[in-house]
Amino acid sequence: MDLTGKAALVTGGASGIGAAAVRRLAAAGSVVAVADRDEAGARALAEEVGGLALPGDASDPDTMTMAVDVAEDAFGRLNIVLLNAGVTAGQSGIENLDLAAYRRIVGVNIDHVVFGLTAAVPALRRAGGGTIVATASLAGLVAMPGDALYTMTKHAVVGYVRSAAPTLAPEGIRVNAVCPGFADTPLIAKAKDRFGDFPLLSAEDVAGAIEAVLERGEPGECWFVQPGREPAPYAFRGVP
């Protein structure tokens, strides 16, 4: 996929990985809608890149439908949707469950990806095809002791992406995930105490991997992003 002249929507676009992806897409010649519950952040970045701000809660199905509709109307088409909004659980999820925080992480990390994908498909179909990339995580590929809830949500994203991809590929709608290790963003700053010191990606490293996936990904691939390594599709082992 050539990013020149494409129209993109990025959720969680006001901060961290999403903001780096917005800037990268704009620099590559795409027009970008910045969707985020942080209204001021979304507006500031949209102004910076000459894009569109779409404030709202990405875990709400109507908000996602409206975001897709407004972006498609404003740009005349929609070619790329990055489902990137995400939160951490702030709890292990094994004992003393905080129900409100549980509902929140499932809403943002799982519901949002389902609502975003189902809202995006008709618009991408109208554009003659397109690409959806969900930001999963290293925690979508391996177990993360101490972070069971976050890990569960990101495994759900990986499973959904891999299973939706073959259904949509014949229509030219490609679905992928990126699975970054730890990246230096406000999200990970909150978890640092629990995990200690570890090598960090930058948000720009992850945005570069998203660009590589957009340009060169194959349907259903989940690209693994690690410090000091070229981003590459994760090799899932099949059931014998």
Ligand code: NAD
């Ligand atoms: P971040 O906190 O810097 O950015 C997340 C953005 O999502 C924020 O702008 C926030 O306002 C927005 N957001 C959160 N909930 C929302 C909601 N309900 N509706 C709309 N917007 C909402 O974090 P980040 O590290 O850039 O995270 C981006 C994605 O990358 C997340 O899905 C995260 O799980 C994933 N990820 C992060 C890391 C890491 O180490 N930082 C590693 C792997 C995966």
